Amino acid sequence: MKRVAVIGASGRMGTAVVKAVGACADMEVVARLNGGDTISRESLGGADVAVEFTSPASSERNVHALLDAGVDAVVGTTGWDDDAYARVRAHAEEAGRSVLIAPNFAIGAVLAMRFAQIAAPFFESAEVVEMHHPDKVDAPSGTAIATARGIARARGAAGLGDVPDATESDPHGARGARIDGVPVHAVRLRGLTASEEVLLGNPGEQLVIRTDSFDRVSFMPGVLLAVRSVSSRPGLTVGIESVMGL
Ligand SMILES: NC(=O)C1=CN([C@@H]2O[C@H](COP(=O)(O)OP(=O)(O)OC[C@H]3O[C@@H](n4cnc5c(N)ncnc54)[C@H](OP(=O)(O)O)[C@@H]3O)[C@@H](O)[C@H]2O)C=CC1
Numbered sequence: 597m598k599r600v601a602v603i604g605a606s607g608r609m610g611t612a613v614v615k616a617v618g619a620c621a622d623m624e625v626v627a628r629l630n631g632g633d634t635i636s637r638e639s640l641g642g643a644d645v646a647v648e649f650t651s652p653a654s655s656e657r658n659v660h661a662l663l664d665a666g667v668d669a670v671v672g673t674t675g676w677d678d679d680a681y682a683r684v685r686a687h688a689e690e691a692g693r694s695v696l697i698a699p700n701f702a703i704g705a706v707l708a709m710r711f712a713q714i715a716a717p718f719f720e721s722a723e724v725v726e727m728h729h730p731d732k733v734d735a736p737s738g739t740a741i742a743t744a745r746g747i748a749r750a751r752g753a754a755g756l757g758d759v760p761d762a763t764e765s766d767p768h769g770a771r772g773a774r775i776d777g778v779p780v781h782a783v784r785l786r787g788l789t790a791s792e793e794v795l796l797g798n799p800g801e802q803l804v805i806r807t808d809s810f811d812r813v814s815f816m817p818g819v820l821l822a823v824r825s826v827s828s829r830p831g832l833t834v835g836i837e838s839v840m841g842l
């Protein structure tokens with residue numbers, strides 16, 4: 597039986613994780629922590645693995661505390677950059693523990709990111725539009741950042757230059773953010789959970805790759821897969837692509 601601690605247990609994702617883990621015959625929730633709780637061996641209640649969905653401002657600190665407490669971690673919180681990954685990788689290796697951090701655990705979203713990378717070298721233009729509920733605190737989404745970086749890597753490897761764009765004046769920022777040269781746009785709309793469209797254009801044609809999470813249950817198969825496999829992957833794993841065999 598895998599013993600699981602949930603960090604951010606009262607949040608939107610934490611609530612779904614507590615329910616999903618509780619419904620599995622091979623795992624149980626042994627601790628539920630929220631803002632204001634201290635992460636320690638005692639408060640983690642003998643957990644083997646902690647699932648962390650909190651806020652970009654607290655996630656890295658929580659992961660270091662989990663490693664210090666001798667627990668492997670599955671992390672869905674966004675806001676990670678390369679320096680933070682490097683610090684956590686070093687800490688996990690030094691502690692002989694495992695951390696898996698993924699910007700998106702939904703199977704459709706992971707596949708959409710991969711499809712975008714495959715398609716990117718074949719199109720002149722590429723833009724990412726992410727659409728989320730208006731209670732989300734970060735923009736653009738972690739998924740959109742990862743998608744844009746994947747597209748940029750694929751374009752670079754294929755020898756493609758900048759996306760075509762004749763815009764000379766944009767005083768209101770209507771052309772969105774640029775992540776590694778790829779335009780990224782963020783929509784916040786009541787009623788949405790999490791969606792993303794990758795628009796790819798050539799003369800006379802367009803390819804749209806779209807993924808929708810209508811409900812947070814969409815993230816649970818990926819989270820449970822990560823909980824079951826994280827401890828057999830020493831150090832840091834980023835994304836669930838390799839766990840899915842992609
Ligand atoms: N990877 C993926 O597939 C997905 C990632 N996400 C990401 O997960 C994160 C959380 O999203 P969501 O659940 O919607 O957010 P919520 O705001 O609903 O939940 C966050 C929870 O974290 C708690 N919290 C805040 N700080 C701490 C802390 N230092 N220690 C412990 N708990 C803390 C909050 O508790 P309190 O209010 O008491 O402070 C709250 O209950 C975001 O970064 C989001 O982008 C979301 C969906 C899918």
Ligand SMILES: O=C(O)C1=N[C@H](C(=O)O)C[C@H](O)C1
Nearest residue numbers: 674699700732737738739790
């Ligand atoms: O905050 C959310 O809701 C989501 N956050 C993640 C992100 O920023 O990519 C994953 C998903 O899009 C839902």
